[in-house]
Amino acid sequence: xxxxxxARSARLRIHVENNPATxxxxxxxxxxxxxxxxxxxxxxxxxxxSYGKDPAxxxxxxxxxxxxxxxxxxxxxxxxxxxxxxxxxxxxxGVEKLAPVLPPxxxxxxxxxxxxxxxxxxxxxxxLMINHLVPHYVTAQRARRWDQAFATPIAGKTVAILGxxxxxxxxxxxxxxxxxxxxxxxxxxxxxxxxDRMYAAKDLRKALPGADFVLTTLPLTAETRGLLGRAExxxxxxxxxxxxxxxxxxxxxxxxxxKLRKGELSGAVLDVFAEEPLPSASALWGTPNLIISPHCxxxxxxxxxxxxxxxxxxNLQRYVAGRRLINVVDKRxxx
Amino acid sequence: xxxxxxARSARLRIHVENNPATxxxxxxxxxxxxxxxxxxxxxxxxxxxSYGKDPAxxxxxxxxxxxxxxxxxxxxxxxxxxxxxxxxxxxxxGVEKLAPVLPPxxxxxxxxxxxxxxxxxxxxxxxLMINHLVPHYVTAQRARRWDQAFATPIAGKTVAILGxxxxxxxxxxxxxxxxxxxxxxxxxxxxxxxxDRMYAAKDLRKALPGADFVLTTLPLTAETRGLLGRAExxxxxxxxxxxxxxxxxxxxxxxxxxKLRKGELSGAVLDVFAEEPLPSASALWGTPNLIISPHCxxxxxxxxxxxxxxxxxxNLQRYVAGRRLINVVDKRxxx
Numbered sequence: 001x002x003x004x005x006x007a008r009s010a011r012l013r014i015h016v017e018n019n020p021a022t023x024x025x026x027x028x029x030x031x032x033x034x035x036x037x038x039x040x041x042x043x044x045x046x047x048x049x050s051y052g053k054d055p056a057x058x059x060x061x062x063x064x065x066x067x068x069x070x071x072x073x074x075x076x077x078x079x080x081x082x083x084x085x086x087x088x089x090x091x092x093x094g095v096e097k098l099a100p101v102l103p104p105x106x107x108x109x110x111x112x113x114x115x116x117x118x119x120x121x122x123x124x125x126x127x128l129m130i131n132h133l134v135p136h137y138v139t140a141q142r143a144r145r146w147d148q149a150f151a152t153p154i155a156g157k158t159v160a161i162l163g164x165x166x167x168x169x170x171x172x173x174x175x176x177x178x179x180x181x182x183x184x185x186x187x188x189x190x191x192x193x194x195x196d197r198m199y200a201a202k203d204l205r206k207a208l209p210g211a212d213f214v215l216t217t218l219p220l221t222a223e224t225r226g227l228l229g230r231a232e233x234x235x236x237x238x239x240x241x242x243x244x245x246x247x248x249x250x251x252x253x254x255x256x257x258x259k260l261r262k263g264e265l266s267g268a269v270l271d272v273f274a275e276e277p278l279p280s281a282s283a284l285w286g287t288p289n290l291i292i293s294p295h296c297x298x299x300x301x302x303x304x305x306x307x308x309x310x311x312x313x314x315n316l317q318r319y320v321a322g323r324r325l326i327n328v329v330d331k332r333x334x335x
Numbered sequence: 336x337x338x339x340x341x342a343r344s345a346r347l348r349i350h351v352e353n354n355p356a357t358x359x360x361x362x363x364x365x366x367x368x369x370x371x372x373x374x375x376x377x378x379x380x381x382x383x384x385s386y387g388k389d390p391a392x393x394x395x396x397x398x399x400x401x402x403x404x405x406x407x408x409x410x411x412x413x414x415x416x417x418x419x420x421x422x423x424x425x426x427x428x429g430v431e432k433l434a435p436v437l438p439p440x441x442x443x444x445x446x447x448x449x450x451x452x453x454x455x456x457x458x459x460x461x462x463l464m465i466n467h468l469v470p471h472y473v474t475a476q477r478a479r480r481w482d483q484a485f486a487t488p489i490a491g492k493t494v495a496i497l498g499x500x501x502x503x504x505x506x507x508x509x510x511x512x513x514x515x516x517x518x519x520x521x522x523x524x525x526x527x528x529x530x531d532r533m534y535a536a537k538d539l540r541k542a543l544p545g546a547d548f549v550l551t552t553l554p555l556t557a558e559t560r561g562l563l564g565r566a567e568x569x570x571x572x573x574x575x576x577x578x579x580x581x582x583x584x585x586x587x588x589x590x591x592x593x594k595l596r597k598g599e600l601s602g603a604v605l606d607v608f609a610e611e612p613l614p615s616a617s618a619l620w621g622t623p624n625l626i627i628s629p630h631c632x633x634x635x636x637x638x639x640x641x642x643x644x645x646x647x648x649x650n651l652q653r654y655v656a657g658r659r660l661i662n663v664v665d666k667r668x669x670x
Contacts (some may be wrong), residue, residue, distance in 0.1 A: 025485050117488045121513070125467050128460035137628040138473050144620040146612035146629045150636030151361055153452045177512050178456070277481035285479040293472040294481045301485030 011048040012320070013084070015061040018053040019071035025301045026071050026091060027053070028309060036313055043313075046320060067319070069312055072097065079103040080328035087325070089315055091308040093166070094247055099334045107328040109315055113166040114307045119217075119298035120170025123245055126269035126297075127159060127175065127213050130241030135267030135289040155179030160211035162204075162227070162245060163218040164192050167298060171215055183207050187223070187333075201227075208235040213243065220247035221334030230255040233265070241267045245298050248273035257287040265289075271297040346383040347655070350396040352389040354406035360636045361406050361426060362388070363644060371648055374395060378648075402645055402654070407432065414438040422660070424650055426643040428501070429582055431555035436670045443664040444650055448501040449642045453632035454552075455505025458580055461604035461632075462494060462510065462548050465576030470602030470624040480585070490514035495546035497539075497562070498553040498581060499527050502633060506550055518542050522558070522668075535595050536562075543570040548578065555582035556669035565590040568600070576602045583608035592622040600624075605633040 018027040030051055058073060058266065062082040073093045075098055078085065087107040090098060095110045102108055121192035129135065131154040140147040159175050160183040161168045172182050172194040182195050185207050189200030199207040201223065206272050218224045228242075228251040236242075242265065244251055253274065254330070259265045267289040276295055278284060284292060302308070315325045329335060353362040365386055373381035383509055385396050393408060397417040406426045410433055413420065424440045425433060430445045437443055464470065466489040475482040495511050495518040496503045507517050507529040517530050520542050524535030534542040536558065543549070549571065553559045563577075563586040571577075577600065579586055588609065594600045602624040613619060619627065635642075650660045664670060 023485070024580065025482055092638070117599075118486070121463065121488050121490075122347040122467050125460070125469070128456065129464060129469070130462050132457050132632065134460070134464070134469075134626070134628070138626060140629070141620055141627045144615045144617075145501045146615075148358055148629045148631045150358070150631050150633050150634055150639075151457075152637050153456050155452065155456075273467060274436060280479040280481075282479075285476055291469070293469070294475070296483045296485050297467065299485055301570050302487050304485075316504045 012046055012067060013065050014047055014049045014067040014069065014316075015065040016049060016051045017058055017061070017068060017073055018051075018069045019073065020053050022071055023296070025299070025304055026308075028069060028071075028091065028312075029304055032309060036309060039315075040313070043317065043320065047316075067316070075101045078106070079327065082106075087315075087319060089312045091305070091312075092335070094219050094335075095329055096247060096334055099329055099331045102331060103333075107325060108331060109309050109311075109325050109327040110329050110335070111308045112327050112335075114304060114311065115167050115300075116170055116307070117121070118300035118303075119167040119245060120174055121267045122271075122297040123167065123217070123243060124174040124178070125172035126243040126245075126271075126291075127171075127180075127215065127241075128154060128178075129269060129291065130213060130243070130267040131157065133267070135241075135269070135291050138291060141289045158183060158210060159213040159215055160185060160207050161195070162216040162250075164198075165196060165217060167217040167245060168215070169194055171217070183211060204281065205232065205235055206234060209237065211236060211240055213241050215243045215247050216250055216252050218246040219335040220249050220271060223252045223333075226250070226252060226254075228252065233259055236265060238264055239266050240306040241269075243269045243271075245271050248276070250303055253284060257284055257290065260287050260289045267291070269293065271295055345400060347381055348400050349382055349384045349402040349404065349651075350400040351384060351386045352393055352396070352403060352405045352408055353386075354408065355388050355390070357406055358631070360639055361643075362636070363404060363406075363426065363640055363647075367507045367640065367644060371644060375648070375652075378652060378655065379397045382651075398448075402651070410436045413441070417441075418429075422650075422654060423424050424647045425664075426640070426647075429554050429670075430664055431582065431669055434666045437666060439666075442660060443666060444646075444660050444662040445664050445670070446643045446646050446664050447670075449504050449639060449646065450633045450635075451505055451642070453635035453638075454502040454580060455509055457606075457632040458502065458506035458550055458552070458578060459509040461578040461580075461606075461626075462506075462550065462576075463489060463513075464604060464626065465548060465578070465602045466492065468602070470576075470604070470626050471570070473626060474623045491587070492516070492547040493518060493545055494548040494550055495520060495542050496530070497549065497551040497585075499530060499533075500552060502552040502580060503550070504529055506552070516652050518546060540567065540570055543567060544572065546571060548576050550578045551581050551585055553581040554670040558668075559585045561585070561587060563587065568594055571600060572578055573599055576600060576604075578604045578606075580606050583611070590621060592619055592625065595622050602626070606630055610628055 002038045016028050066086050068088045090110045093112045132151045133149050146193045158181040164184040184195035185203045189198050269291045271293045350364050403423045425445045428447045466487045468484050493516040497520045499519040519530035519533045522536050524533050604626045608630045
């Protein structure tokens with residue numbers, strides 16, 4: 001098979017750029033790649049990999065790279081900076097910053113599916129918390145106040161899941177086991193076996209009045225930005241609660257906080273925010289019946305990077321073989 | 336059937352005493368009883384019911400009553416105060432205050448099972464919250480601090496359930512659906528099909544080191560008071576968390592709070608306390624990684640009183656027919 005091996009100079013140039021702004025659990029390390037390559041010696045001989053975690057040194061690597069594995073970087077003017085770049089694999093599922101600015105001939109794939117089991121569990125946790133009035137208890141605890149409030153079981157109640165992708169589907173499976181009814185909202189409204197009733201995004205307002213809970217896992221795109229504004233939140237019943245595990249700017253957080261302060265919604269769990277880290281001056285921190293988790297609820301610390309690497313290596317083998325990649329992002333739609 | 340009907344004077348005298356110290360959702364009202372009696376006209380003709388919610392007026396009713404349905408009262412000196420009393424049905428599952436002071440010839444039945452689905456859901460909610468680091472997020476939120484921490488899925492982890500009765504069993508069923516392993520601890524240690532491994536109470540210390548979570552649903556008895564003291568809590572792994580939905584005095588809450596402050600346990604959810612309402616001066620309110628709910632997490636506001644009434648009316652028909660009652664409390668054991 002010697003003839004099949006590429007010469008060192010002809011090897012596929014891959015650059016791995018980790019994001020210095022995110023926690024280390026997300027980093028793809030040389031040790032992780034080496035371990036995987038031991039199981040794929042044929043592939044190992046065809047590639048040359050460089051690593052970085054410093055925006056100031058990125059362009060030197062980009063000038064040579066054909067493939068970029070990245071946890072996020074500033075891609076402005078990329079066509080000139082990376083003339084040989086053909087494919088970017090994101091280790092994140094959300095690619096709202098990358099998608100709009102990439103040159104048309106660069107393929108973008110994301111890590112949709114990386115969150116799987118953990119994110120579904122956290123979504124179910126958040127729904128149960130709201131149903132069982134934990135936001136109320138936590139708010140009362142801050143004031144050292146014994147303030148009883150009695151909930152009813154979640155079984156039989158309805159959750160509207162906005163975005164029935166990997167996380168939404170995992171949540172739907174668990175919600176079913178708790179005897180919940182499931183409404184789905186997706187761009188197309190195509191039927192989904194996990195969902196009792198699907199709505200197209202344009203019919204969102206028809207889906208909201210019947211929801212006891214709204215769970216959004218939506219990516220941030222031109223169509224989803226501000227999707228849940230004041231008018232949409234006003235369509236929810238007063239006892240309803242809201243969970244956001246997708247992207248912060250999908251919801252008008254100020255309108256949400258206002259409704260929570262007025263008792264016009266039961267509670268909310270937000271894991272994502274328009275600005276992250278959420279500034280310490282933000283009024284959201286002290287909003288009653290709102291529980292904040294700092295954009296890590298969906299990620300599994302022991303397996304995130306390895307799961308992202310699974311997706312990349314699957315795609316790398318496809319790329320080398322000239323086959324169709326998985327998780328290709330429609331850059332116009334943004335996911 | 337005229338001969339079967341008791342004369343007014345010979346009717347079974349039942350007194351319903353609601354507890355002014357508990358929330359109204361627990362009250363058994365005349366309207367609730369009337370509604371039930373329409374479905375049981377034969378029974379209705381044999382009973383005479385009085386109602387009260389005032390300790391100062393209770394003794395007048397007790398002097399006449401053969402049966403007492405109660406949400407809790409001071410039973411000191413009851414033999415002299417209620418010479419004709421044969422049976423007390425408690426609308427509470429926990430009867431630690433009543434059991435030790437009753438005359439030997441008065442039967443005591445409790446409302447074990449009344450909590451069923453709601454309590455199981457709340458137990459699972461609390462386990463998921465601890466696993467997904469919600470106590471950490473809530474503590475950081477109080478300080479307006481963006482403090483990421485990454486969890487792993489709950490699937491495959493182990494919960495030790497102390498007290499595998501109605502609530503413990505409901506929790507075990509849900510925990511199984513999340514792929515958890517279940518250790519049970521009961522007085523006898525008798526095998527239970529919901530539990531992977533049962534321990535007798537005397538072997539509690541063997542069960543703790545292998546637990547990722549401890550859930551206690553134990554009643555308060557001479558044997559359970561202080562069962563989880565400093566020494567027992569020290570046997571838990573540092574990453575473990577604790578949930579108490581039974582009775583507060585089963586746990587040394589000060590030792591628990593100390594371990595939480597030192598980071599020697601991951602988190603805790605307490606719904607019950609040695610003194611309730613928990614005084615506003617209690618240090619527990621501000622303990623890091625501790626979430627407090629005010630003794631209502633297990634009760635279903637829409638169905639609690641009706642479910643307690645189900646148990647009472649089942650028992651009343653048994654009583655009238657001379658059959659064995661259900662939920663009879665062993666006054667020596669206290670549950």
